[in-house]
Amino acid sequence: MRVAVVTVGDELLAGDTENTNATWLCEQLTERGVRVERVTTVPDRLADIARVVNEYNAEYDAVLVTGGLGPTHDDLTMDAVAAAFGRGVAEHPDVVAWFDDHDGYSGTDLAEGTTHLPTGSRMLPNEEGVAPGCVVDSVYVLPGVPSEMKAMFDQVADEFAGEQTYTATVTTSEPESTLLDRMRGVQAEFDVQLGSYPGENVRLKVTATDPETAKSAAAWLRERVDLVEE
Incomplete structure (x- = not known):
């Protein structure tokens, strides 16, 4: 919808x-x-x-x-x-x-x-x-x-109804411009949509149609970026 x-x-x-x-x-x-x-x-x-x-x-x-x-x-x-x-x-x-x-x-x-x-x-x-x-x-x-x-x-x-989606967020201290390889990588590895929201830190938001995919994609990112405690 x-x-x-x-x-x-x-x-x-x-x-x-x-x-x-x-x-x-x-x-x-x-x-x-x-x-x-x-x-x-x-x-x-x-x-x-x-x-x-x-x-x-x-x-x-x-x-x-x-x-x-x-x-x-x-x-x-x-x-x-x-x-x-x-x-x-x-x-x-x-x-x-x-x-x-x-x-x-x-x-x-x-x-x-x-x-x-x-x-x-x-x-x-x-x-x-x-x-x-x-x-x-x-x-x-x-x-x-x-x-x-x-x-x-x-x-x-x-x-108002549509396909249920699930999200997970990863926050990193790295500049957005240095994250392009990981951003491409998580989308190649998992069937997710990715949003990148810069500010004091960069917030990466993964969205999937099932909770396990969102969780796995977020875990993949957490292993590969400099994390900020959420």
Whole structure:
């Protein structure tokens, strides 16, 4: 399963808010064996959101969009997702019913636009806030508030599944440029993917489809590099 993540918000692009939603979603999806192949941040601009959603919906098995939900002037995500599919937005009866049945809200008393979703979408209730999310085709629209986004993702998490993978990490004090022979060697010896992440030290991450291969590949590397205690 190949997935793209789209985060919406001028505050993300300005650096006013850290994009923790993207990191958290990537972790959750990877743990489920899903391949996240794109993470894109777009401004609160309808045309930009619609264009990216349209493009990624055609290319990937699923698209997760976070942010820009609600009735305020810069909450444009629902309209943009609807536009990406050539649909309109309208009051969704499931949203109205959910508010009538929960937390003392009345679906008819909420701010204008709160109960509107793209036509033909599946409503996702917001257990931690107000603005609902939805699913349109294979596009999942979630809130930007992290607590709300996480709770809503939990409702659909079982819809994301892929081949289980296993990882092991080896940390070395050697410069990345001197490790090329060992990096080529472990990939020739074992059926693994290898990531190399330099910093104060270099972290080598091996990924395999079974735990023993990941473990054996990491052991092979540990015998051949200058280790840093992990």
